[in-house]
Amino acid sequence: MAGADRSGVLVTGLVRVALAAVVSEEPPVHALAEVLFCQAAVPSLGLALAFDEDQLFWFDFPGSRWTPRLPDLPSWPPTLEPPAELLRDATLCQDLRRALTALVTGVVPESKGIPVADVFPMRPVTLGEPNTLVCMVGNIFPPAVEISWQLDGDPVTQGVTHTHYTPTADLAFVRFSYLPVTPAAGDIYACVVTREGDNTSVITYWVPQNPVPSEVLETALCGAAMALGILLALLGIAMILVARRSTHG
Template sequence: MGHEQNQGAALLQMLPLLWLLPYSWAVPEAPTPVWRDDLQNHTFLHTVYCQDGSPSMGLSEAYDEDQLFFFDFSQNTRVPRLPEFADWAQEQGDAPAILFDKAFCEMMIQQIGPQLDGKIPVSRGFPIAEVFTLKPLEFGKPNTLVCFVSNLFPPMLTVNWQHHSVPVEGSGPTFVSAVDGLSFQAFSYLNITPEPSDIFSCIVTHEIDRYTAIAYWVPQNALPSDLLENVLCGVAFGLGVLGIIVGIVLIIYFRKPCSGD
């Protein structure tokens, strides 16, 4: 009897959430797409999440698992992951819907979270980190290191960079995005000018259990700048000569008189 009363009390506490449902249904729906056989299906993920840890609120938007934007709730604006997406990030037409999602998510945490505390196991994923360059490696030329973090759940992490075991300042923001299966991935960027003796490390700390993943990067198989330029010039020259030869052959072929039967 006492258990049933507790369940009834929990349901009564959830009733105030029902007033939000008509508003959520009132959000305009996108027109139904007309699919053709020659078109491929693509996935656009608009994922809102909230949690007790940091960050307490998040929104990510991805196209076929490639993140486009995350939402900075302190400034109420989209932040593009790449400069090419900056113009699209200025669109604010859906700001009311985003603020509604934020309020709804926070109320769910406040109203339902305490009722489920200790009753549902906490799902965790140990993050996996790897580091690579954004462009082909050339010593002495500016480049960007990318720290890619996968198998992340919940999305509570801090990312720090070190150069020869010394902390590095000036890294960009950490972009967190959702992927299929309700897990998350993250990207952190660091602008560098690589040298042969460099040793960089990306240190990822999972805040929920203080688990730490470390990925190292050292220069490998770099092409000297002058060698790369010579190789590209040689390839371009070879293609030019080949084009001239093919052109001459075609001219001779089409100018040859046709033999009569």
């Protein structure tokens, strides 16, 4: 698959394989995708291998090596797609991008996705205890956004890490950003996503809320159940008295 627009982005799917189990009536379909993109913006090149939109490896073009998304993944086989071959593909991608951009500029409308950000903690929140906030940014196209963090309106940069762009089935990209935090009452965190070129920003806020301890919750539920039982008992007595008065009357 390939696509280009006036923004000068060329996305090429090098490999897309459907894997299906043959034992079920409606077999699940899985996608293994290796996607190369090139553009005039930064980053100018990107290459990722994803399984069901979960990134497994990304290619470090300056270092000419495959890098696993998670440290537990095995190393990339050195004989499979050597760096020299991928660099030739990258050069071809840039040449095609420039040629297609010259052809479609002013003819084909520019394609841009509005990023959608979601912020959530990596672990259950307890005020005063270290945690990590995750900002998941989807619907990215072209793959050129800046992700930053704020705490109470002030920029936060210490400990911030970002993933590389991961291709999705709808020909867009997703990217993650991580911020180590120690949440406190009243904190207001913000994930700011800015598109390059037009400086359009999408901001998603997150406010820590300390969950109710289980012992307090159990006590409250027991108290509510007891109060409800007493109320029902009083209601039953009142109904009996009303029925007796009606009978004697």
